């Protein structure tokens with residue numbers, strides 16, 4: 001009996017965990033390759049073997065795109081007042097508080113100004129990990145304000161989207177943000193200021209139906225899921241199989257929904273080249 005007990009103890013998940021350094025390796029969802037985190041980071045969180053683009057957040061995008069130390073964040077601590085006092089499996093207020101505590105982010109978008117190769121730009125960058133990158137009243141308001149800043153200071157605007165769409169917990173208040181942000185972008189266009197939309201995986205729902213698709217140039221990362229309703233919903237509605245690669249960047253480029261696909265390693269250069277031509 002003693003032999004069996006010892007053997008079981010040695011192969012238990014807990015005892016194995018103690019021997020493995022935690023969180024140093026990532027498995028690529030594209031090809032299954034095991035990659036060291038440092039290597040992944042130096043490759044801008046893209047797989048060295050299959051070029052799968054791992055989902056990253058605002059902190060990483062700001063580091064990749066902007067000149068070092070140039071980002072000046074605006075309206076950092078703006079928080080939702082929970083206008084509907086919404087509650088599902090938990091209170092929306094608690095969900096927000098817990099997310100803020102866990103991530104150290106205050107909302108699903110960060111906005112501000114910065115520089116790319118010395119050129120001043122206005123930037124908004126979403127975070128999918130903040131309640132699915134959902135667009136509530138604060139996301140809409142922060143984007144509206146950074147557009148105002150771009151108009152006032154004549155700065156080209158870049159918005160990086162990664163979002164599941166409108167935030168359910170704010171219902172109609174979320175949907176109002178589609179009209180608000182789209183109207184603001186019209187003011188930007190009227191002022192003759194360029195807007196580049198960078199679309200990362202995934203960008204769906206109300207975000208696609210508003211600012212993500214309104215760029216003067218819409219730039220997607222490779223193989224990003226971009227659409228309004230998800231493929232499963234469409235398949236059930238129309239009762240037909242969908243074509244291969246449906247709603248992925250490459251399919252959308254072919255159909256003219258997006259203008260450019262840029263590998264993350266070339267993203268800063270692509271944006272810089274476009275701004276060179278447009279400003």
Ligand SMILES: [Zn+2]
Pocket residue numbers: 028029030031032033047048049050051052
């Ligand atoms: Zn891979």
